[in-house]
Amino acid sequence: MSTSQENQGRFARRTVIAVGATGLAAAALAACGGGSEGQGGTDASEPAGKGDGADGGAPLAATADIPEGGGVVFADEGVVVTQPKAGEFKAFSSKCTHQGCAVRGVADGVITCPCHDSTFDAATGGATGGPATLPLPEKRIRVEGGSITLA
Numbered sequence: 001m002s003t004s005q006e007n008q009g010r011f012a013r014r015t016v017i018a019v020g021a022t023g024l025a026a027a028a029l030a031a032c033g034g035g036s037e038g039q040g041g042t043d044a045s046e047p048a049g050k051g052d053g054a055d056g057g058a059p060l061a062a063t064a065d066i067p068e069g070g071g072v073v074f075a076d077e078g079v080v081v082t083q084p085k086a087g088e089f090k091a092f093s094s095k096c097t098h099q100g101c102a103v104r105g106v107a108d109g110v111i112t113c114p115c116h117d118s119t120f121d122a123a124t125g126g127a128t129g130g131p132a133t134l135p136l137p138e139k140r141i142r143v144e145g146g147s148i149t150l151a
Contacts, residue, residue, distance in 0.1 A: 063087075080092050099115060109122045
């Protein structure tokens, strides 16, 4: 076999291997990729099992569970619900805007991140101290009949 024929054979094998590997990679990505509407997947921005509230999704909490001047962090849902004043409920992302740690406590109108002691206003989500300078993004909720549901 000549050198030219050996090189052609080698290139042909490389092409087959490269094409085969590309096909396998594409199949793996398709199997692991997030679904979109109509494909049975869940939206990454919405926790699995939680409805949008319009379809009667499970309540997040009872209004009685949220202390006035404080709040509750729902880690699985990525949300913190506060009650700045009696009967007024607010919800924000529980992900600190500094480095993404989960906020932990809510007391005396202040949401606190334990990682670097950033603080946020429980009524507005605005950063009030620490290294965080951006507010916690607001989340939509619906308060009906003593229940709080993500909207």
